[in-house]
Amino acid sequence: MTTDDPEFAKxxxxxLATLAAPWSREISFSAVEHESGLRILRMRIKEGRARFTIVDLDEATVAQMMAVMGEWSPE
Incomplete structure (x- = not known):
């Protein structure tokens, strides 16, 4: 067994932003860049005080989501 600290990818x-959503939810967005150069958008949904859903999205998926949301929203 080793006592060395493991190295994790940095x-x-x-x-980027935090939005108040219906039914006491909070959605926050963060830009994440890995040391490998991979860029993702992290969407974190907080429900109540202790439940979280975290989704990491690549650029192509974000573009597709934006198209769908843009068609749905009248604004």
Whole structure:
């Protein structure tokens, strides 16, 4: 057994926005860049005080989601 600290991949996280959503939910978005150069958008949904859903999205998926949301929303 080793006592060395394991090395985990490093990521830089930049908070982008936090939105209040219906039914006491909060949605936050962060830009995440991994040391490998991979860029993702992290969407974190907080429900109540202790339940979280975290979804990491690549650029192509974000573009598809934006198209769907843009068609749905009249604004």
């Amino acid at each position: 990521e830089a996280v930049t908070p």
